Amino acid sequence: MKRYRRMAVLAMAVLAAAVPAAAPPGQTAGTAYAAVLGQGVQGADKGGGPGVVEISRDTKAPAVVDGVIQPQNLEAAREADQMIVVVGTGGCNADTYYYAKSEDSFELVWKEASVVGRGGITSDKGEGDGKTPSGTYGFTMAFGLKEDPGSMLPYHKVVKGDYWVDDPSSSYYNQLVNTSVTSRSWNSAENLAAASPYYNYALALDYNSDRVPGKGSAIFLHCFTASADNGSAGCIRLPESRAKELVQTATEKTRIVIAADITQLK
Template sequence: MSIPTALTRLVVTASVLALGAGLGLAPMPGDAPASAKTAYCTGVEKNRAVAAGKVIEVKQRSTLKADVYLCRKSGKRYIRDKGPYGARLGYAGTTANKREGDGKTPKGVFWMRNGFGTASNPGLRKSWTKVTRDHVWVDGKATKKGGYNTMQRKSKGYRGEALYQPKPYKYAQVIGYNEARTPGKGSAIFLHANTASMKTAGCVSMYESQLVMTMKWQSTTATQILIH
């Protein structure tokens, strides 16, 4: 190709690109990408119970599945830092009137509490309990006096859900549901890793890598979870 011909083609190409930009046409391959538009967590903003600087939004999209967004307050708005991540809900869906043993995930806004797991703390900036085969979460027909909805030890006479479960409870965080410990209102509601069956009995589960990222993202900021 001759030099004059090459220069002519370059000039023509530049003119076409300039014209396309003026007409609002899509950029050509190799052009610098446009800046991403800020995404807001409008569902979080509409909920008056939200008060935290960071919120884990669990947005239900089917009976058993949800999308998780990590939302951070910026001024008067909440912006999406990360997500969506896929999540699983209770095998019977969700409810605003949770009862013990119904297999449903409670809807609402709750504070994220301490973590626990069969492994060491992956980076959650809260208290962490490395559980053993002696640890249980008291559930079922227990009364408030009997430790209902708290972590206890079998060696001290308590009975409940075994917490030494390396698949779902390698890493887990307590969702502050029923902190009044009202018997029968539901217990052992956690954010944890997916089970082998991809089902939960009322918790919210995520893929392990995304769960760990969610734990680290909270940092030292008090965090709530919105399930809706």
């Protein structure tokens, strides 16, 4: 009987020595214990023996599969309620996809041929280069020459004297101003009131919101005309009906994803 007691005490002592008294930083007692036993914790022996539960590392799902966009796998999908995905197709041409969130997935509402900068899409945007900046952005406001169609974002009805400053040396760089209250202290700016039908409806991207001189300004999503289009100065152009729809539906959570081609989506 004493012999069996000694064996039980010895077994308990061995087990106590094997299990850490306290879990290391970043581990629970359960994962620390599993690490000692080698049962499925990353970095432990993964021999696949009886009772072993393997915990695999998270792998990023592809944004494109067989040439088809997987909107739920885009980085922007983590927080967006809607996504506008602009994919360059060569030169100043692009396809724009509009996705709306439905429970835990995103559904394609429409796809539309669109126009981007005359110099295409770039990851290194500069003022006056005629290129559209790639990346993921939100919208700061909606504006237009026409009356507010029911915008979810703050809507500015364009009036005489409205300018968007694109002079990097100006203190008003990449800002909307009106000459009735702001003295002209710039060498270059877009006269919004004179840009019909392009600015009938528009959304302002939050590109270069820090207003870094020379990094680019006045990047909008707005209307195009039915005539031949050789590209914008950097904006995204859509048929007026589509631009109006996006002005009506875009919120502070809506994201626009811009890529030079479909392989660049992430």
